[in-house]
Amino acid sequence: MPTPVLPLDALAAQVRDGASVTVQKGDEADVPMALAKALVRRGVRGLHVITLPTAAYPASGMMVDLLIGAGCVESVETSGISLHELGAAPRFTQAVKAGRLKVVDATCPAVYAGLQAGAKGQPFAPLRGLIGSDLLRHRSDYRVIDNPYTPGDRIVVVPAINADVAIFHATRADAEGNVWVGRDRDRLLAAHAANTVLVTVDRVVPGSFFDDPVLGAGVIPAPYVDAIAIVPGGGVPLAADGGVDLAEVRRYQRSAASDEGFAAWLRDEVFAPETALTA
Amino acid sequence: MNGSAAPPRPEELYASVIAGLLAGVRHVAVGMLSPVPGAGALLAAELAGGTMRVSILGSHEHNRWTNGGAELFDLAGRGGVDAFFLSGGQIDGHGNINLVGTGAYPATEVRWSGSFGSAYLYFVVPRVILFRWEHSRRTLVEQVDFVSAPGRSEPGIFRPGGPIALVTNLCLFGYDKARGRFQLRSVHPGHTVEEVRDQTGFDFDVDGEVPTTPAPDAERLALLRGPVARQIAGIYPAFAGKVFGPLRAAAG
Numbered sequence: 001m002p003t004p005v006l007p008l009d010a011l012a013a014q015v016r017d018g019a020s021v022t023v024q025k026g027d028e029a030d031v032p033m034a035l036a037k038a039l040v041r042r043g044v045r046g047l048h049v050i051t052l053p054t055a056a057y058p059a060s061g062m063m064v065d066l067l068i069g070a071g072c073v074e075s076v077e078t079s080g081i082s083l084h085e086l087g088a089a090p091r092f093t094q095a096v097k098a099g100r101l102k103v104v105d106a107t108c109p110a111v112y113a114g115l116q117a118g119a120k121g122q123p124f125a126p127l128r129g130l131i132g133s134d135l136l137r138h139r140s141d142y143r144v145i146d147n148p149y150t151p152g153d154r155i156v157v158v159p160a161i162n163a164d165v166a167i168f169h170a171t172r173a174d175a176e177g178n179v180w181v182g183r184d185r186d187r188l189l190a191a192h193a194a195n196t197v198l199v200t201v202d203r204v205v206p207g208s209f210f211d212d213p214v215l216g217a218g219v220i221p222a223p224y225v226d227a228i229a230i231v232p233g234g235g236v237p238l239a240a241d242g243g244v245d246l247a248e249v250r251r252y253q254r255s256a257a258s259d260e261g262f263a264a265w266l267r268d269e270v271f272a273p274e275t276a277l278t279a
Numbered sequence: 280m281n282g283s284a285a286p287p288r289p290e291e292l293y294a295s296v297i298a299g300l301l302a303g304v305r306h307v308a309v310g311m312l313s314p315v316p317g318a319g320a321l322l323a324a325e326l327a328g329g330t331m332r333v334s335i336l337g338s339h340e341h342n343r344w345t346n347g348g349a350e351l352f353d354l355a356g357r358g359g360v361d362a363f364f365l366s367g368g369q370i371d372g373h374g375n376i377n378l379v380g381t382g383a384y385p386a387t388e389v390r391w392s393g394s395f396g397s398a399y400l401y402f403v404v405p406r407v408i409l410f411r412w413e414h415s416r417r418t419l420v421e422q423v424d425f426v427s428a429p430g431r432s433e434p435g436i437f438r439p440g441g442p443i444a445l446v447t448n449l450c451l452f453g454y455d456k457a458r459g460r461f462q463l464r465s466v467h468p469g470h471t472v473e474e475v476r477d478q479t480g481f482d483f484d485v486d487g488e489v490p491t492t493p494a495p496d497a498e499r500l501a502l503l504r505g506p507v508a509r510q511i512a513g514i515y516p517a518f519a520g521k522v523f524g525p526l527r528a529a530a531g
Contacts, residue, residue: 053348080392080395105379109399132426132433133427138385153435153437
């Protein structure tokens with residue numbers, strides 16, 4: 001059975017209020033910006049966003065910042081949120097300062113370990129490091145256990161992460177609903193661990209990626225993918241080759257520096273396009 | 280534009296110091312937002328003549344991974360990453376680093392981006408080089424407000440890794456793992472021990488006469504302004520243009 005292909009708004013409707021949602025780190029063409037804007041238009045509330053493991057490249061930072069600024073996010077579990085070399089993510093830092101956002105601080109390999117456990121259906125994963133950090137002290141869900149094979153060796157365990165939804169962008173899917181991600185194993189991991197996988201793609205190509213062994217090595221098989229929306233340019237300001245339109249992110253950063261500027265940006269960049277379409 | 284005869288820029292001095300700390304390393308990895316460490320690692324690799332692997336996040340040329348972002352951490356856990364770089368909004372005299380923010384967590388007064396991989400890599404990478412290009416009492420403090428990653432661990436905790444040095448815009452500190460303290464190893468040209476003392480918020484050791492940090496010699500400057508500039512421009516074009524000059528950075 002091929003993966004259902006839905007309109008963007010129908011895809012967004014699958015993300016329920018209060019859902020836990022994984023998002024990717026944004027060094028590939030993996031940021032579903034158009035979907036995030038559709039979520040803002042829908043007025044989704046109470047999301048628990050989990051960044052895999054950070055949102056600290058320009059486009060990924062911008063997308064998470066935008067969701068936070070628009071009031072969609074109750075808490076965020078992350079190892080880092082920023083606009084990369086452009087600096088801090090303005091709505092994120094503002095929301096933390098105002099006490100409107102719960103931040104669950106993590107470290108990158110702990111997020112990976114949690115996802116890996118989740119992908120295997122295991123309850124937790126052990127991880128070196130962390131002992132003696134305030135990061136561990138503030139994470140009641142991270143525990144320290146005695147290594148059962150070497151008594152006296154203390155080691156941290158982190159709980160499995162099985163998000164309600166994984167959302168990401170990819171350049172292309174095929175007619176079977178397989179999604180090509182190349183060597184980016186992070187989207188594959190997210191798809192293996194989440195309970196529902198929603199993907200936007202620039203285009204759908206005929207045939208099956210599995211007919212070409214080179215392409216087949218970089219595929220999320222269709223059975224992991226619950227629904228696809230075809231959104232050409234759905235990752236903009238991230239291009240298909242992973243390059244980012246920094247001018248666009250800078251413009252966002254300047255606007256989002258103030259409440260008024262952010263409201264204007266939302267009006268022009270998120271709500272106005274829809275008005276234009278329905279007019 | 281910097282010809283090879285032009286005097287070294289500060290960033291070239293720091294990169295040269297970093298290269299010196301990487302002698303003998305088989306695999307050095309460079310994380311996010313680390314152009315100077317990247318240049319230092321590439322210089323070290325040039326000096327090592329093909330015996331050193333350099334991995335740089337955000338690079339195409341130096342990013343030979345096929346198992347996602349987890350692979351760096353997995354390999355480091357196996358002892359396959361010999362050196363890494365960390366910084367902090369605050370670094371204290373025990374080598375604790377803070378990448379989260381100032382004030383009483385979680386109601387931080389200033390919120391930074393987050394701890395990234397520090398709480399793990401600091402434990403498992405044998406040579407972690409700390410860097411901070413603003414050497415002040417604001418950044419180098421007696422006690423960090425939040426420990427993203429501790430400088431040292433209690434006996435019995437698995438900890439093959441940790442800090443070996445802290446490079447700033449004023450000086451090079453070594454780190455005494457047993458005592459959990461920094462000691463002043465050299466002061467950069469144009470600066471003094473007194474200045475370092477004035478600008479440092481933590482207590483550190485000074486052992487006798489403190490030498491001046493050696494400036495990069497002609498060979499190192501030629502490597503920095505040639506192959507290193509070409510490679511770093513592919514990752515940090517703005518940085519490469521500023522430090523090595525626009526023509527030189529674009530020349531490769």
